[in-house]
Amino acid sequence: MENILREPSWFIAWKKSMDKTYVPNTDVAHLPEYRIEQIDKELELYTLKEAFETEGIRELVEGLLSSALLPNPVDEAAAHARSSISSGLVFYAQPKIDDTGIAIEQHAVIETTVSGHMGADLLIIIAKTGAHVRVVDKVIERDRGARFSRLCVVLTEEGSSVELANVVDVKGLSVDFQRYGLVGAMAQVRFLDEVASSSDCRIETASMLIGDGSRSVIDHALLADATGRFTIADRIDVRSKEAEGNISVAGAIAGSAHITYSGHTATKEGDIAVSARESARFLLLNDSAGVEATPAIDVLDRHTNVAHELSITHIKDEELFYAQTKGIPLPEARLLALEGFFSPRNLSKGFLGRLHKCLKAYE
Amino acid sequence: MDRPHEHNIGLVEDTVRQISSSKGEPEWMLELRLRAFALWQETEMPKWGPDLSGLDLANISYYSEPLHGASEDWGEVPDEIRDTFVALGIPKAEREYLGGVGAQFDSGAVYHRLKASLEAKGVIFEDMDVAVKKYPDIVRKHFMTSCVRIEEHKFSMLHAACWSGGTFIYVPNGVAVELPLQAYFRMNKMRSAQFEHTLIIVEEAARLTYIEGCSAPQYVAASLHAGCVEIFVGKSAEMRYISIENWSKNTYNLNTKKSIVAEDGNMMWVSGNMGAKVSMLYPSSILLGDRSHSESLSIVVGGDGQVQDVGAKAILLGADTSASIISRSIASGGSVVGYRGLVDVHGSARHALAHVVCDTLLLDGESRSYAFPVTRVCGSTSSVSHEARVGRVNDDALFYLKHLGFSEREAMRVLIGGFLHPIIKELPLEYAVEFNRLIDIEFLEGESRRSPHKALS
Known part of the structure; x- marks a missing residue:
C-alpha cells in the first residue's frame, strides 16, 4: 500500500514489529488535529512529520521508540494501537534560565481533537539537563463512537522535570493511553489526569526510575459514569537508589460504570533508600456502580519503605446530615462531599461541572 | 517401621x-x-x-x-x-x-x-x-x-x-x-x-x-x-x-x-x-447470612529460602456483614513472603464493611516481599479499606533500645515481638509461648527450628 503519510522506513518497520497485521493508514482526513492554545517561545515543538525531517530530533525519536527501556505492549490491543500511529507531536525542551540564573518552567497547552472512526498518535516530551516543562493536553471528541489511542514517552535528563496533565472530558469517545516516563538522575516526571467519560477508557502509565534520586508522581482524578468502563494500570519500576515514587488515584463511579484499577510498585535488590507510596480511593455513587482494585507491591530490598492504601466507599449519611445541620441543602451537601473526596486536587471547571451533572442524574 | x-x-x-x-x-x-x-x-x-x-x-x-x-x-x-x-x-x-x-x-x-x-x-x-x-x-x-x-x-x-x-x-x-x-x-x-x-x-x-x-x-x-x-x-x-x-x-x-x-x-x-x-x-470466609462477621489473623514467618504465599479471602454476601484481615509477616534468609488476598463485596451486601492490613518486615537484603490484594465492590452502601507496608526494622527504635542497654539481638527481639504481638496474643497461651520460642530459634539463635524433633528425624 502507498506510504501516503511518507513515514520513514524505520518507523514503518517499528509499527510492523508491534503488530503483524499492520496496514498503513490511508484515512488522512481523520487524523487527530492539534490546536496550540499557548506555548512558551523557547519550547521547541515539532509535528511527527517535522520531527522525522529534523536532524537530531529524528535520531532521538528513533532511539526512544527502539529503546529496551520502553516497555512492550501489554496485549494485542496495545500493540495494535502502536501500529496505528499516524500523527503526533514532539516537544524538545532546553533549560530556560531567567536573569537571576534560575531555571524556570516552560509551558504548553494544546488541544487534540479526535474525529472519524479511529485515531492514534504519538506524543514525545524530551527535557534536556536542567529543563522544566509543563504540558497540558485536552482531548476533545468530535464524533461519538470514535476510538483514540496515544503512545506517550517522556524522557527527562539529569535534573530536569516534566509534568504532563491530560484532561479528558468525553461521552462516547473510547480512549487508550500508554504513557511511559524514563526518569534520569535527580529528575522528575509527573503524570496528572482528569478523566471524565461515559465510555471505555484505558490508561496504562509506567515510570522507570533509572537515575539515582529520580522521582515520579502518577495522579488520576477519574469520573466514570453511565456505562463507562475504565481500566487503569499504574506502575513504578525502581531501578536506582534514593528514588521516590508516588501513585495516587481518586475515582468516582456512577450509573453502571466500572473501574478496574491495578497499581504496582516494584523495587529490586540494591535499590536502597527508596520510598514509594500508592494510594487509591474510590467513591461509588449508586448501587450499579462497581470497582475492582489491586494495589500491588513487590519489594526486594529492605532499605526501602513502600506502603499502599486503598479505600472504596460511598457518600456517608453522617456527612450529609452534618452539612444539612449547617443549613446546606441536600443537593449541595452531596456536591460538597463529592468535591471534598477529590481534594486536595484543584479540579478544572469542566470536571467540576461534570461531577455536578452526574450527581443530578443519579439523585 | x-x-x-x-x-x-x-x-x-x-x-x-x-x-x-x-x-x-x-x-x-x-x-x-x-x-x-x-x-x-x-x-x-x-x-x-x-x-x-x-x-x-x-x-x-x-x-x-x-x-x-x-x-x-x-x-x-x-x-x-x-x-x-x-x-x-x-x-x-x-x-x-x-x-x-x-x-x-x-x-x-x-x-x-x-x-x-x-x-x-x-x-x-x-x-x-x-x-x-x-x-x-x-x-x-x-x-x-x-x-x-x-x-x-x-x-x-x-x-x-x-x-x-x-x-x-x-x-x-x-x-x-x-x-x-x-x-x-x-x-x-x-x-x-x-x-x-x-x-x-x-x-x-x-x-x-x-x-x-x-x-x-x-x-x-x-x-x-x-x-x-x-x-x-x-x-x-x-x-x-x-x-x-x-x-x-x-x-x-x-x-x-x-x-x-x-x-x-x-x-x-x-x-x-x-x-x-x-x-x-488462603483461608476464606463466605459471609452468607446478614450481620455475619469474619476475622483472619495471620503471622507468616519466612526463612532459609522458603516461599510463603499466604493470605485470606472474604466474600461478603449478606447485609451488614463485616470482615477484617490482618497479616503480619517477617522475611529473612532469602525467603519470599507474599500476601495474596481477596475482599469481594457483592451488591447484596448492603452496608458491608471490610478492612485489610498486611505488613512485612524484611530482615535482610536477600529476602523479598510482595502483596497482591484484590478488592471488588459493587454497590454504594459499603466501605472497604486496605493498607500495607513493607520495610525494615526502624533504625531509630533500634537505637533507642540499645541506648537503654539492650543488646542488638535483644532489641531486635523486642521489636519483632511487638510487631507480631497483635496476632500472637490471640493464640492460646501455651501456643503463644511456643511460637515465640520458635521465632527465637529461627532468627536469633541460628539453630535449626526443628531442634525439638531432631532425635526423631
Whole structure:
C-alpha cells in the first residue's frame, strides 16, 4: 500500500514489529488535529512529520521508540494501537534560565481533537539537563463512537522535570493511553489526569526510575459514569537508589460504570533508600456502580519503605446530615462531599461541572 | 517401621479405589473420589503463584495404610508413634487444658478422645474416616458440597480423590465447648502426601475453639500436604479456628480452608505459618447470612529460602456483614513472603464493611516481599479499606533500645515481638509461648527450628 503519510522506513518497520497485521493508514482526513492554545517561545515543538525531517530530533525519536527501556505492549490491543500511529507531536525542551540564573518552567497547552472512526498518535516530551516543562493536553471528541489511542514517552535528563496533565472530558469517545516516563538522575516526571467519560477508557502509565534520586508522581482524578468502563494500570519500576515514587488515584463511579484499577510498585535488590507510596480511593455513587482494585507491591530490598492504601466507599449519611445541620441543602451537601473526596486536587471547571451533572442524574 | 500396605508411588485410579475399599467406605464416597480423580487428571497445574515445579507428583506416596486403628488410650498407641506425640507435648496438653485430642500419623488416626462431659452434651469429635460411616447423612450433606467444592482447583480435586483421616466435629444448638479441641497431624514418611479432611459444623448459638498443629521431619525429597478444612458456622454461632503450621522445609503446603457463616455468626481464623518449602494458604470466609462477621489473623514467618504465599479471602454476601484481615509477616534468609488476598463485596451486601492490613518486615537484603490484594465492590452502601507496608526494622527504635542497654539481638527481639504481638496474643497461651520460642530459634539463635524433633528425624 502507498506510504501516503511518507513515514520513514524505520518507523514503518517499528509499527510492523508491534503488530503483524499492520496496514498503513490511508484515512488522512481523520487524523487527530492539534490546536496550540499557548506555548512558551523557547519550547521547541515539532509535528511527527517535522520531527522525522529534523536532524537530531529524528535520531532521538528513533532511539526512544527502539529503546529496551520502553516497555512492550501489554496485549494485542496495545500493540495494535502502536501500529496505528499516524500523527503526533514532539516537544524538545532546553533549560530556560531567567536573569537571576534560575531555571524556570516552560509551558504548553494544546488541544487534540479526535474525529472519524479511529485515531492514534504519538506524543514525545524530551527535557534536556536542567529543563522544566509543563504540558497540558485536552482531548476533545468530535464524533461519538470514535476510538483514540496515544503512545506517550517522556524522557527527562539529569535534573530536569516534566509534568504532563491530560484532561479528558468525553461521552462516547473510547480512549487508550500508554504513557511511559524514563526518569534520569535527580529528575522528575509527573503524570496528572482528569478523566471524565461515559465510555471505555484505558490508561496504562509506567515510570522507570533509572537515575539515582529520580522521582515520579502518577495522579488520576477519574469520573466514570453511565456505562463507562475504565481500566487503569499504574506502575513504578525502581531501578536506582534514593528514588521516590508516588501513585495516587481518586475515582468516582456512577450509573453502571466500572473501574478496574491495578497499581504496582516494584523495587529490586540494591535499590536502597527508596520510598514509594500508592494510594487509591474510590467513591461509588449508586448501587450499579462497581470497582475492582489491586494495589500491588513487590519489594526486594529492605532499605526501602513502600506502603499502599486503598479505600472504596460511598457518600456517608453522617456527612450529609452534618452539612444539612449547617443549613446546606441536600443537593449541595452531596456536591460538597463529592468535591471534598477529590481534594486536595484543584479540579478544572469542566470536571467540576461534570461531577455536578452526574450527581443530578443519579439523585 | 515396616509398612506393608503402602500405596503407591504416583496416583492411578486403582490407588483411589484401594483407599476407599481399605476404609470400607460407602459407595457415594467412592463415587466422589473417582469423580475428583477424573477432574484432577484433566486439570492443568496452576499458572499463577509460586513455582511448584519441584513437586514431583509422579513420585509421591499417596497413601500409607495405618497398621493400627485409632485408640482412646495413649498406652495402646505404638511406642514409636506415641513418643513422637509426647515430644510434641500433645498428651500433656490434653491432660492440662484441652477438651479433646485427635492425633494423625501419616494417613491414619492413631488417637482420638473427647471428654465425657462434652459427649454428654451431644458434641461429636471423631476421626473423619469413622464419621463417614457413623454419621453418613450429615457428612454426605456437607462433605465438599457447598463449602469447598471439588472443582475449586487442582489440589482440591486431588484432595477429594485421596483424602484420608482428619477430623469431624459437630456441636449441637446452644452448646458452648469451653475447652479447645485439638488435632495434630504428623507426616512422618519420606516423599509422602497427607490429605486430612476437617469438617466442622457449629450449629445455632453454639461455640467452639479448635486447634490444628502439624509438622514433619526434614527430608531432602519433596512431600505434599493438601489438606482441606470446611467449617459451617450456624446462626449466632461462634467459631475460632487456630492453626500452627510448621511443616518441614521439604514440604509443599497447599491447604484449602473455607467457612460459610450464617446470620449473626462469627468466624475467626488465627494462623501461624512457619514451615514448608512452599506454602499457598488462603483461608476464606463466605459471609452468607446478614450481620455475619469474619476475622483472619495471620503471622507468616519466612526463612532459609522458603516461599510463603499466604493470605485470606472474604466474600461478603449478606447485609451488614463485616470482615477484617490482618497479616503480619517477617522475611529473612532469602525467603519470599507474599500476601495474596481477596475482599469481594457483592451488591447484596448492603452496608458491608471490610478492612485489610498486611505488613512485612524484611530482615535482610536477600529476602523479598510482595502483596497482591484484590478488592471488588459493587454497590454504594459499603466501605472497604486496605493498607500495607513493607520495610525494615526502624533504625531509630533500634537505637533507642540499645541506648537503654539492650543488646542488638535483644532489641531486635523486642521489636519483632511487638510487631507480631497483635496476632500472637490471640493464640492460646501455651501456643503463644511456643511460637515465640520458635521465632527465637529461627532468627536469633541460628539453630535449626526443628531442634525439638531432631532425635526423631
